[in-house]
Amino acid sequence: xxxxxxxxxxxxxxxxxxxxxxxxxxxxxxxxxxxxxxxxxxxxxxxxxxxxxxxxxxxxxxxxxxxxxxxxxxxxxxxxxxxxxxxxxxxxxxxxxxxxxxxxxxxxxxxxxxxxxxxxxxxxxxxxxxxxxxxxxxxxxxxxxxxxxxxxxxxxxxxxxxxxxxxxxxxxxxxxxxxxxxxxxxxxxxxxxxxxxxxxxxxxxxxxxxxxxxxxxxxxxxxxxxxxxxxxxxxxxxxxxxxxxxxxxxxxxxxxxxxxxxxxxxxxxxxxxxxxxxxxxxxxxxxxxxxxxxxxxxxxxxxxxxxxxxxxxxxxxxxxxxxxxxxxxxxxxxxxxxxxxxxxxxxxxxxxxxxxxxxxxxxxxxxxxxxxxxxxxxxxxxxxxxxxxxxxxxxxxxxxxxxxxxxxxxxxxxxxxxxxxxxxxx
Numbered sequence: 126x127x128x129x130x131x132x133x134x135x136x137x138x139x140x141x142x143x144x145x146x147x148x149x150x151x152x153x154x155x156x157x158x159x160x161x162x163x164x165x166x167x168x169x170x171x172x173x174x175x176x177x178x179x180x181x182x183x184x185x186x187x188x189x190x191x192x193x194x195x196x197x198x199x200x201x202x203x204x205x206x207x208x209x210x211x212x213x214x215x216x217x218x219x220x221x222x223x224x225x226x227x228x229x230x231x232x233x234x235x236x237x238x239x240x241x242x243x244x245x246x247x248x249x250x251x252x253x254x255x256x257x258x259x260x261x262x263x264x265x266x267x268x269x270x271x272x273x274x275x276x277x278x279x280x281x282x283x284x285x286x287x288x289x290x291x292x293x294x295x296x297x298x299x300x301x302x303x304x305x306x307x308x309x310x311x312x313x314x315x316x317x318x319x320x321x322x323x324x325x326x327x328x329x330x331x332x333x334x335x336x337x338x339x340x341x342x343x344x345x346x347x348x349x350x351x352x353x354x355x356x357x358x359x360x361x362x363x364x365x366x367x368x369x370x371x372x373x374x375x376x377x378x379x380x381x382x383x384x385x386x387x388x389x390x391x392x393x394x395x396x397x398x399x400x401x402x403x404x405x406x407x408x409x410x411x412x413x414x415x416x417x418x419x420x421x422x423x424x425x426x427x428x429x430x431x432x433x434x435x436x437x438x439x440x441x442x443x444x445x446x447x448x449x450x451x452x453x454x455x456x457x458x459x460x461x462x463x464x465x466x467x468x469x470x471x472x473x474x475x476x477x478x479x480x481x482x483x484x485x486x487x488x489x490x491x492x493x494x495x496x497x498x499x500x501x502x503x504x505x506x507x508x509x510x511x512x513x514x515x516x517x518x519x520x521x522x523x524x525x526x527x528x529x530x531x532x533x534x535x536x537x538x539x540x541x542x543x544x545x546x547x548x549x550x551x
Contacts, residue, residue: 126213130244131186131232132167133538135211136160139548140235147215147229150176158184165203173209175228182208190229193219243547247537256532259511261546270513273541274523281526282490285472286479293476295326300477304416305330305409307469312405314461317398320386321405324351332377333409344406344437345369351402352384359447362439394444400455403436419470420477420486425496428470432462463497467518494519504528 134140136157144152152175158168166183173180183206187193190212198204198219205221208228215231250257262270289303296302306325313321328350336342348354348363349370358364373379387398394400412418412431422428435441435456442452471490478486497518499505505515508524515521530536537543 126188128186128188129538131188131211131213132160133244133547134232134236134240135168135184135186137544137548139237139240140232141237142235144230144232144235146175146209147218147231150228152209152228152230155179166207171208175209180208182206184209184211186211188213190215190219190231191217198222237550239550240547243549243551244537247543247546248535255507256511256528257535257537258542258546262511262513262542264549265542265545269545270542273527274520276541277523277526278491278494278519280530281522282472282475282494284526284530285468286476289472289476300473301414301416302330304419304470304473307473308408308415308465309405311465311469312401312408312461313398314396314401314464316388316392316396317401320351320382320388320398321401323382323386324402327380327382332373332379336373337410337413340407340410340437341366342369342373343410344403346373347402347406347409349374350379350381351387351398352381353387353399353402353446355381355384360439360443363446389445394450395455395458397444399443399445400436400440403440404434404455404457407434407436408432416473419474425466425493428466428493429462432457432465460501463500463518467494467497467500467522491519494522500525 138154138157140154144154146152152173154171154173156170156172158171161167161169167186168184171180171182171184173182173184183204185193185198185204185207187196187210190210192212193199193210194217198207200222202222205223205225207221210219210227210229212229212231213233215229218226219229220226247257251260254260289307292306293300293303296306306322309325310318310322313319324347328347333343333346336346345354345366346369348366354363354367354370358367374381389397408415408431411434415431418431419428422431433456435454440455442449444450471493474486474493475490478484478488478490495517499515499517499521502525504525505521507528508515513524515524527540531540531543537547
């Protein structure tokens with residue numbers, strides 16, 4: 126038994142039978158009150174009829190009556206407006222800080238068995254299945270599931286907008302710089318996201334702008350700043366980059382990041398950070414005012430065109446310095462392109478719309494998600510196995526949000542689907 130479950134039962138009025146206080150007074154619940162997730166009583170502004178007398182006030186919920194004293198409420202004036210103490214079991218009478226006695230309602234016998242059984246099956250799913258309600262998803266009406274999906278899609282993009290706010294604050298309000306940094310982060314995928322973002326942050330856009338017409342110099346700048354040019358090379362190309370970077374470093378007072386930050390282990394060669402840095406250099410060479418282009422984009426096709434970049438010629442026959450490989454064209458994979466759009470560019474667009482009151486940008490963000498194909502990862506595979514197959518990126522973002530924020534954290538009581546299941550008698 127948990128307080129969260131008791132609060133849930135009270136909030137949604139899932140009690141049955143006649144309610145009677147511990148001293149024999151009848152209780153009729155007209156309004157359960159507003160759940161309070163901050164300090165103070167659990168529910169504000171409840172409306173109750175206790176023994177024929179109408180009361181308006183707060184409600185506190187505990188597992189045992191004695192928890193009132195254990196939590197120090199008897200010494201806290203903030204609880205003087207509590208008009209009902211709701212508990213699972215009653216083991217002592219309690220009083221308010223002002224000395225008045227408060228009515229206690231013990232609800233152990235008023236909670237239907239099926240409500241507890243449904244809740245327990247979600248908290249302790251059979252075979253420890255990752256999605257607690259997977260076996261019961263067919264019971265959810267389509268319209269309810271879709272409404273829940275729409276809400277979660279908004280939750281997901283708003284959560285990612287928090288990352289935009291953080292990076293925008295670091296960039297002192299520069300949307301172009303925030304776009305530059307956030308794009309670099311997702312260029313690195315999960316394994317090298319941190320060093321690529323750090324690389325962008327330590328390579329000022331102003332310096333890049335001064336050499337923007339020379340792709341070789343841009344690539345030398347990024348590889349040098351990445352800390353990957355600090356050794357002896359056999360090939361002429363890295364030797365030339367090393368020479369160019371040493372000049373740029375002295376001219377602009379640059380400090381490279383540590384080359385040890387880059388991860389190659391367990392990566393496919395096509396995902397090596399050497400290739401990502403070259404591709405990112407090419408993107409910066411091709412694209413001036415990247416964020417402005419993002420705002421002007423009309424559809425997914427135009428966004429993908431911006432990310433249609435490959436490596437310099439050297440990397441077409443190499444994955445690492447001084448080690449030749451069979452020649453191949455090394456452009457960004459479609460999956461990574463869509464990942465950058467979903468996780469970096471769409472949240473940027475949405476947050477710009479929020480901060481500037483541009484509804485068009487917010488609507489465009491959602492429209493782009495619906496145009497993109499669904500993501501394929503271990504989370505979407507879990508949902509597919511449970512019979513929920515996302516049709517586009519908006520739907521895959523929704524199931525990822527549900528899994529990360531509700532399923533993994535056992536927050537079934539906050540999930541719309543679980544509410545339907547908990548209150549349904551099998």
